[in-house]
Amino acid sequence: MSAHTVIRFADWTITPETAPEAPGIIHELECTTCGAISGANEDFEEVRDWAFRHVGRNPSHTGYREIIHRFWRAVLME
Template sequence: MSVRSIVRHADWLMSPETAPEAPAIVFEMECTTCGESSEAAEDFETARTWAFVHVGRHPSHTGFREIIHRFWRAKLLE
């Protein structure tokens, strides 16, 4: 018995998830000097405040990486 596959070209659309039950966007900040990071939070100001407190305690830690968790949905275009 042989197995056959059918492959065809398809167009997909990627967009942010908008369903009411979709998870909220989550923000974090990570210090690029020591790797310490804020807690994940739905409010960006929480992550930014953590960065201000961190640099206040460690004045030489001036670089930060913003980490955003945003959920997306793929839709097959017909």
């Protein structure tokens, strides 16, 4: 049995997902000192509050890495 491959050159674009059922942007903060992570949340204020509590308990933990999960959709240009 032989395989037949068709390659079609096309223009694509990628854009933020806008479907009503798509999740919003999800935020996390990771402490760069100990690696503790806030947990994922669509509400950045919740994530920020976690960082304030964390630095309050660990005054030397002043660096944080932001992790953002943003959903995208590839669209074939016509």
